Amino acid sequence: MSSTAVDVHGEHGGRGFLAWAARWITTTNHKDIGTLYLMFSLLMLFVGGGMAMVIRAELFQPGLQFVEPHVFNQMTTVHALIMLFGMIMPAFAGFANWMVPLMIGAPDMALPRLNNWSFWLLPFGTGLLLLSMFMPGGGPAAGWTMYPPLVLQTGDAFPFMIFAVHVLGVSSILASINIIVTILNMRAPGMALLKMPMFVWTWLITAYLLLIAMPVLAGAVTMLLTDQFFGTSFFEAAGGGDPVMYQHIFWFFGHPEVYIIILPAFGIISQVIPTFSRKPLFGYASMVYATAAIAFLSCVVWAHHMFTVGMPLGGQLFFMLSTMIIAVPTGVKIFNWTATMWKGSLTFETPMLFALAFLFLFTIGGFSGLMLAIVPADFQYHDSYFVVAHFHYVLVPGALFGAFAGAYYWLPKMTGHMYDEKLGKLHFWLTAIFTNVTFFPQHFLGLAGMPRRIPDYAPQFADFNMISSIGAFGLGLAQLIFVWVVIKCIRGGPKATAQVWEGAEGLEWTVPSPAPHHTFSTPPVVE
């Protein structure tokens, strides 16, 4: 944030760069830490996005034009790790830090110093991961899933990658402990669990998922480490180990991770749609139960990522059915959001536009997810561009649009200024259009037989790849508009009222905009 933010929030003395840096490094204020998370996430959007641009440039036409295959593999691997651990998870952690205390009427997070540490681990973990790309033998290139035995062929970057994953994991675990403790202990009088805003609910459930999943990932990569350096054979067939066991352990983390990423977005959408429909969220209780059901099911579907490994028939049937069942609570959420708009009074400010695009496009990702659950058909879809299209549809118009919706929704509360609505809408339309231009043709590529994670392809795939690449460049450039909107909004703009949005309800809209450095020192009373 700029110096005006220091003036508004300033409580530390001193002037100049050192004082400014010391303030941000040592801050224990939930709003400061939230801002740090969000700014870091925005930076990583461009780091991970830059790698995506390299990928799409190489895939613009058949033949190798720009990078060697090994570099290409590093790009796909690190793009994914950065976007997941460096961009989207910190973005939602930032919103949680800023908004959870405001929404439940708490003065701050329960464990402010731990909060500071949770954030500051993040740049170091991500930095380690990025720097490992410059080590002899290149960076991690075995895919973000880090499957052995291939991952054991990583050069000197190998232990650094593992350590980076550990650091990022510790950061997430500490943050989620903090969020759980805050939500369970620091609610204002009268704020019963079933009165909490949906965003708080989704984060509570997400935090538990993180606690379940992250240690499992840490265990899996630690076993890789000991296989490599200490002579164990957890995953080495030659020593009596089992490469498929790694996949089971990884996806026991990996599938809950998918919902760790999407549930907070569900939460934001559940705040935004009622606000701009001027009507309460439809089926609040069933939304809570659906979220909990999705979280539970996410822990028992992991092997649908590995139908082709040759599981027994019974195993395949179980994972097919459990996966299909997820469509039910997810459907409930989509229907409830639609019913919230039904007979409402809708306006279409930028947060609402992103929420509506989320509704349409995330549903497309849900449909392809259902298709992927059908095991016999999955044998065709698996590891093809169809899967790439599927998960980008849930991650970009799903998680990322959720984050954009949240950013536009809460920016006035954070900065005290309204953002530039015209620029916001421009950002939205370009993003929404280019997202589809980028990812929709990838469905066709996958169905026609193009495998994922390849730097070069047969000429019959050329046309759709070129369209996809053009879309990706447009999508990348459009994000510069967002940066400009944020900068402009921090520096000035029409003054935001406390309520900001006509239809906004909840405790965060009762404090002035920008939210003062300390809020709810005396807890509010919820009726």
Place this chain on the structure above:
Amino acid sequence: MNKRLLARAGSLSALGLISASSAWADWQMNMPVGVTPISREVFQLHMLVLTVCLLVGIGVFGAMTVAIIRYRKSAGAVPAKFTHNTKAEVVWTAIPAMILVGLAVPSAQTLIRMEDTRDAEVTIKVTGYQWRWHYDYIDEGVSFYSTLAADSNRARQLGSGIDPSTVENYLLEVDNPVVVPVDTKVRLLVTAADVLHSWWVPEFAVKRDAIPGYVNESWFLATEEGTYRGQCAELCGMDHAFMPIVVRVVSREEYDGWLAEQRDLAISRGY
């Protein structure tokens, strides 16, 4: 009854897509129907679930669009106050669940047939290496490596200056293709020698991971002669994109002739 209706709707929309894809060979948009009974079943399933998704999508997106248009504040919409409707919520929980059952049953049936590798006439052991395939015709004494064709390999180098479109079957051609007889059940025993690979030929609807220490089974029965191409489908390092699979399905006589030729070759090489 519902299921059959849906399957029929599926094949109808399939027809539309096939004719579209044959019009622009380079703009293939849909899964190939393939040349095995299983691949046809898989295609049917794919079209069935796609059709279900399209129908549900029309309903859901339709409702969203109506809400967006009809309940605009600018059109003077006044917000209602309702917050839930138990009847509606039960309906939209129960109906998707029933549709899912309708999808699960045919899927499970096909899956059970796919997993039945009994009574195969030809058995081929497929081993994935970085970055080529090895094929071993069990009981026939024929085995060979199958590597990316030389002209593709030259053209695919960074800055080769060769236009890939001038290379026939760029990246999808090998030196030694797999040869199998038509109308014969061929069993595959898939494994790997170094890292994970995956043997994928879309026209057969076979994708099976090759895993060190595992011997995975799969099978296909091709009913049409021809040449079918696929690629490694599991990231296996630097040259993952450059270890294609080519299978020639030939008549029984031609297959026997090919086997004899391969055996002679092996003898002359002193194996």
